[in-house]
Amino acid sequence: METGNHSCGADFTLVGLFQYGHMDTFLFTVITILFAVALIGNITLVHLIRLDQRLHTPMYFLLSQLSIIDMMYISTTVPKMAANFLSDTKTISFLGCEIQTFLFVTLGGSEALLLGFMSYDRYIAICWPLHYPVLMSRKICCSMVAGTWGSSSVNALVHTVYVFHLPFCGSRIVDHFFCEVPSLLPLVCGDTSQYEHTVFVSGIVFLLLPFLAILASYARVLVVVLQMSSGQGQSRAVSTCSSHLTVASLFYVTTLSTYTQPHSLHSPGRDKVVAVLYSIVTPVLNPFIYSLRNKEVMGALRRQMG
Template sequence: MNTGNQSYKVDFMLVGLFQYGSMNGFLFAAIVFLFLVAVLGNITLVHLIRLDSRLHTPMYFLLSQLSLIDMMYICTTVPKMASNFLANIKTITFLGCEIQTFMFLSLGGCEAVLLGFMSYDHYVAICHPLRYAVLMSKKICCSLSICAWSSSVVNSLIHSLYFFQLPFCGSRLIDHFFCEIPSLLSLVCEDTSQYEYTILLSGLIILLLPFLTILASYAQVLTVVFQINSGTGRTKALSTCSSHLIVASLFYVTTLSAYTRPHSLHDPAQDKMVAVFYSIVTPLLNPFIYSLRNKEVLGALRRLLG
């Protein structure tokens, strides 16, 4: 333990995402472009929901929370990766790595829980429409949002405080493009098998439980939807639920792959590609999947543009 603590608070080195020689510049430009589109898309969606009174409903309140999370989520990784690439400096301070890990876990956990709550909102709206105003009141919506934020922050704080007290020794090279606990485990110079069980348990609670809730909710929704006589109503319900299911599946499958696999089965190159999906692609797709397939959001955008 003491040997590891001799390197405490020493800077880490990030290998980065770009390892393709002459294509580095093109890949960097592509990632930055996707980052700017994701930030602009999420800001626009939050702005539309705030301005248009027709979107002041529980569903859009939760959607605005999701966009806010996605905007912060992608900002925890890409700016640092971009600055390292431009300055040709791969280092990140010990404190910076700890903060990045805490923020990434907090926002990722919050998104996982919030997606589950959004499926509950869809379930109530379709299966119990007459009780929707009671079951999804403003007070309940705020409580769901607070629950998502607080549970994820507490989980992230526990993991961050515990993990960064472990001894790091030998190489400080992180084979990733940001600080993430699965990629940092190989730098710890003591047995982490017990802690890996804790990561697995957290992943099952924060990720798998909401995902199963989504699947169960939509199983009930589909049962009700196919009993709807109106073809328009059935199409609208299926469109709303399918958009949410696409986003949820992409996010949960990739994060579960990263956080529930044993450390011995992790491959750095594969981990980086999977991380691109849940850290960059999902925040990019969310605002477009929800807006391009939603007439109310498109109508609000047209009204905003005059």
């Protein structure tokens, strides 16, 4: 495939969520509120986990890392999206689009892997409780977090460098509300089918495999939970795992539908709606699903509020 530097330098134009100008003010208000809710919820959760000694456990350490990722994740797309609602140009520079793509792929991959490690934590805690202090030591938890960031960054760097060295031709109009690999491929001059196989493989490794691991972990957890004699223990375990599985299903199903489908099956309208779910809705819901259904977190909140 022909490559060249002539694709660099020119700005891209983001179509946005809808193409109807009279909705821009309303959408700006809604998106700004969701952004504020996501930041407040995740900051509160990180703050509680840091301050309350009872939450200094592997499970809550991983949860605090998820909240940090979510804050960065939603901050990568929403501020530019909200600004474009009030702007007539709705442009993003070539470098800005490149940075946004790299950050989005890095944070999305990190969240996907971290959710898998969180399911492993619950599996060990419920199925192998005596081995939990060894298998989920502080060193192992830090290695998990470092591994998610490192592997996701390398994956994002490879995709970003490759895509932005392809020759973009004709219109620079991106039919999306942020720069994302599937939305940029239609602007490339030439056949991208071979590269789409690479995107598919990355989707399998970073999305499908962790999701299958989560389903397998919770299938085993469910078997163990049903054998418990304590009704309270059953209820607590099911509550914890069901909240995690709810978040995981929403995130993985939507991202898989975007990153593992052939380009010919993509629809800009559907892609934008699905992208709202995994780029905005998930970071908003995560802190509330984990906190409102968790007695330990709610207890920490009450203690901090006196």
